[in-house]
Amino acid sequence: MTGSGHSSTCAEIAFADATKQYEGRSQLAVDHLRFAIPPGEICVLIGPSGCGKTTALKMVNRLIAITSGDITIDGQSIQGLEVTQLRRRIGYVFQQIGLFPHMTVQDNIGTVPRLLGWPKQRIRERAGELLELVGLDPATDLRRYPGEFSGGQQQRIGVARAMAVDPPIMLMDEPFGAIDPITRDRLQDDFLRLHREVRKTIIFVTHDIDEAIKMGDRIAIMRDGRLLQLGTADEILARPVDEFVADFVGADRGLKRLRVRTLKDIELEPAGPGDADDRLSVPITSTLRDVLSLMLSEGRGSLPVYEQDPAHPVGIVRLETITATLSPGSKVLSA
Amino acid sequence: MSIGLPIAAAAPVIPKFGHASECVVANHQFCGSWFVDNFSSRFLPPLLVHIELTAIAVGVGLPISFAAALLARHYHWFETGFSLFAAFLYTWPALAFFVIMVQITGINRFTAEIALVSYTLLILFRNILTGLQGVPPDAVEAARAMGYTQRQTLLRVELPLALPPIVAGIRIATVTIISVATVAAYIGAGGLGSLIFDAIGTGFKTEFIGAGGLAVLLALAADGLLVGLQRAMTPWARRSIAR
Numbered sequence: 001m002t003g004s005g006h007s008s009t010c011a012e013i014a015f016a017d018a019t020k021q022y023e024g025r026s027q028l029a030v031d032h033l034r035f036a037i038p039p040g041e042i043c044v045l046i047g048p049s050g051c052g053k054t055t056a057l058k059m060v061n062r063l064i065a066i067t068s069g070d071i072t073i074d075g076q077s078i079q080g081l082e083v084t085q086l087r088r089r090i091g092y093v094f095q096q097i098g099l100f101p102h103m104t105v106q107d108n109i110g111t112v113p114r115l116l117g118w119p120k121q122r123i124r125e126r127a128g129e130l131l132e133l134v135g136l137d138p139a140t141d142l143r144r145y146p147g148e149f150s151g152g153q154q155q156r157i158g159v160a161r162a163m164a165v166d167p168p169i170m171l172m173d174e175p176f177g178a179i180d181p182i183t184r185d186r187l188q189d190d191f192l193r194l195h196r197e198v199r200k201t202i203i204f205v206t207h208d209i210d211e212a213i214k215m216g217d218r219i220a221i222m223r224d225g226r227l228l229q230l231g232t233a234d235e236i237l238a239r240p241v242d243e244f245v246a247d248f249v250g251a252d253r254g255l256k257r258l259r260v261r262t263l264k265d266i267e268l269e270p271a272g273p274g275d276a277d278d279r280l281s282v283p284i285t286s287t288l289r290d291v292l293s294l295m296l297s298e299g300r301g302s303l304p305v306y307e308q309d310p311a312h313p314v315g316i317v318r319l320e321t322i323t324a325t326l327s328p329g330s331k332v333l334s335a
Numbered sequence: 336m337s338i339g340l341p342i343a344a345a346a347p348v349i350p351k352f353g354h355a356s357e358c359v360v361a362n363h364q365f366c367g368s369w370f371v372d373n374f375s376s377r378f379l380p381p382l383l384v385h386i387e388l389t390a391i392a393v394g395v396g397l398p399i400s401f402a403a404a405l406l407a408r409h410y411h412w413f414e415t416g417f418s419l420f421a422a423f424l425y426t427w428p429a430l431a432f433f434v435i436m437v438q439i440t441g442i443n444r445f446t447a448e449i450a451l452v453s454y455t456l457l458i459l460f461r462n463i464l465t466g467l468q469g470v471p472p473d474a475v476e477a478a479r480a481m482g483y484t485q486r487q488t489l490l491r492v493e494l495p496l497a498l499p500p501i502v503a504g505i506r507i508a509t510v511t512i513i514s515v516a517t518v519a520a521y522i523g524a525g526g527l528g529s530l531i532f533d534a535i536g537t538g539f540k541t542e543f544i545g546a547g548g549l550a551v552l553l554a555l556a557a558d559g560l561l562v563g564l565q566r567a568m569t570p571w572a573r574r575s576i577a578r
Binding site (some may be wrong): 083086087088096097099115145146 | 472473476477479481482483487492
């Protein structure tokens with residue numbers, strides 16, 4: 001993407017029995033966390049308040065010190081690095097955003113580049129480039145102060161700042177939690193698009209299961225400092241390991257599963273020439289949830305599916321096929 | 336101690352500065368032309384000394400208070416201790432304080448400065464500490480998370496954001512010291528106070544009002560200068576939208 005000269009490749013993060021015990025507490029805040037996040041994956045940590053998800057996240061850039069165990073980045077222990085060096089290689093976005101109110105947007109984005117001694121010209125160019133990437137206008141916005149922007153815009157700047165030196169890893173702690181639902185939805189979409197362009201390894205903390213399903217390549221469900229289940233949204237929704245996880249993902253987990261699957265994921269029946277219906281044809285990229293909704297509102301048991309042209313369906317989707325995907329015996333999608 | 340307050344003479348003693356105008360002879364409230372004629376010879380030197388007294392007092396008080404505020408952030412007992420100490424110094428009546436200090440360090444400028452610096456501590460310490468404590472914690476967390484060292488966080492994030500309350504403290508301290516420093520002339524510090532004491536002795540109203548007026552103007556000018564300085568240093572503060 002940029003000629004930043006820094007490793008723009010993503011890195012693997014591995015928790016190796018990482019444990020945190022706060023002084024004076026008998027219970028472990030994070031209890032022997034052990035799992036790896038492959039390069040380029042968005043891994044969502046989720047669970048009820050106090051489950052240790054934020055603590056686990058902050059252990060990665062050592063905002064919170066590990067009590068025992070280790071965390072490695074590409075096999076290298078985070079304990080072996082100078083803490084400031086470690087942090088400059090890890091992007092950090094959090095709910096409160098934490099933009100510096102006394103610095104212009106350009107200087108905010110340029111924080112880590114300045115620490116690394118980039119020349120001014122390069123910082124300016126990079127800041128402009130990033131601002132454009134997150135959907136703001138470099139021509140007018142670089143010289144403004146954070147206080148002049150809305151919450152949603154500020155979080156875009158926060159994301160741009162975290163990506164300034166193209167870090168291989170980003171930590172995101174409820175980044176869109178304080179933003180209104182409509183703006184949040186747009187930020188999530190934009191961030192997913194951005195992530196497809198600029199692949200990074202991301203740990204994303206949230207308490208919102210819908211956000212987890214939308215954002216996570218895999219979801220790690222935590223409780224009392226322990227990892228209960230790790231898997232794709234589909235795996236977790238289809239086969240929650242216990243009562244707690246089933247409760248946590250919600251009684252409507254069947255419907256939620258329909259949202260993570262599209263018509264591409266199921267087998268369609270062949271369509272004949274008489275099945276074309278311009279009005280009711282659904283694109284093959286539709287989620288099963290949208291298709292089911294249309295069937296219910298139109299009172300139809302089947303709908304034609306098209307790829308390019310609504311007049312030329314490539315198959316037929318039936319209500320039974322959709323319900324069958326939710327049955328316990330059906331295969332689970334893997335990301 | 337045999338130093339007593341000079342008591343105003345019963346009849347005005349008119350100074351013999353060249354040819355006295357009728358206004359001066361009659362000792363009216365304020366003789367403008369005499370003031371203008373004698374400004375550079377009689378008023379300007381003490382005014383400059385006064386500025387110097389104030390600048391040194393605030394200039395020395397500021398780093399002491401700043402260091403104390405940094406310590407107080409880490410040790411709660413120090414905050415209480417230093418506050419009590421500074422409050423103790425602050426509550427002393429100025430004249431009594433000066434007289435006591437004279438017995439320790441003698442009649443000179445140094446003694447006056449010790450007392451003046453003492454008066455700045457409470458104001459500056461409180462405001463610096465309040466300023467640092469008022470820095471948004473999320474900005475500090477962001478600074479840490481991006482790899483600022485503690486020192487960089489202090490200098491580049493906390494200090495600039497704490498600037499408005501700190502400058503407010505400097506303004507109060509400066510105005511206070513300009514006023515208190517007039518009393519310091521009593522122990523030989525010079526400054527505008529020496530003219531006021533002189534005028535109390537002679538009963539010459541123009542000198543009294545001229546010196547007092549200059550002290551007021553100096554305080555206003557210093558305050559205005561500091562306000563301007565703060566505005567220039569905190570451009571972000573005026574450009575935020577209300578949300």
